Amino acid sequence: MSKSTNIIWHESNITKADRYKQNNHKSAVLWFTGLSGSGKSTLSVALENELFQLGIHTYRLDGDNVRHGLNKNLGFSPEDRSENIRRIGEVGKLMSDAGLLTLTAFISPYQEDRDQVRSILEKDEFIEIYVKCNLEACESRDPKGLYKKARAGEIKGFTGIDAPYEEPTNPEIIVETDNQSLEESVQVIINYLKEKNYLVND
Ligand SMILES: Nc1ncnc2c1ncn2[C@@H]1O[C@H](COP(=O)(O)OS(=O)(=O)O)[C@@H](OP(=O)(O)O)[C@H]1O
């Protein structure tokens, strides 16, 4: 719900098309979603390295990092998670307007919230990447020891344990990190971006 009234949009002279032309690649939001420990951060870091080497202008937004600043007033209730995703969607949209390929790594457990982000971006500007990994594998990785805490009841409402994760119904890309190596997953995404002409200005 918007509280702002009497506000009028002011256009810039530089359009997104101008930025495409200068950057020589398109902008988009690569939206990684998956359980904690599925590999969203690891994969987005590795992919960003590859894209950077290819001369693509990128930026990475990561759940843990953004919750240190912009979203430090949000917790993990369903409402706060939705607001977290709404804000990141808006930041992603600004970054797309700025001509960047943005990589976001948030659990984003609700399909409705992810669809809402999709709806504010232009067609083909939202690329949903399901980082698929079964709960057992995520839990055995437990890179931050959070599953252990959740099982011990020290964290309430932990995704996959006592809070839901809704699998994407129609993602652009699925990577299976319990079956594929990190390098394979990176390559699947690079191939998608090349095939769909995101990395060149056509
Ligand atoms: N209750 C609960 N459930 C899930 N995750 C939790 C929780 N409490 C803290 N953490 C840590 O916060 C990271 C998830 O933040 P996100 O912003 O990605 O979550 S969400 O999209 O709003 O659901 C998540 O990071 P990742 O492990 O990288 O996914 C955890 O480190």
Ligand SMILES: Nc1ncnc2c1ncn2[C@@H]1O[C@H](COP(=O)(O)OP(=O)(O)O)[C@@H](O)[C@H]1O
């Ligand atoms: N194929 C893989 N892809 C990504 N991560 C993997 C893979 N195999 C093992 N891992 C490990 O799984 C963990 C994933 O943690 P992280 O990237 O923080 O996940 P998330 O951001 O989804 O919580 C890391 O310790 C990473 O080294």
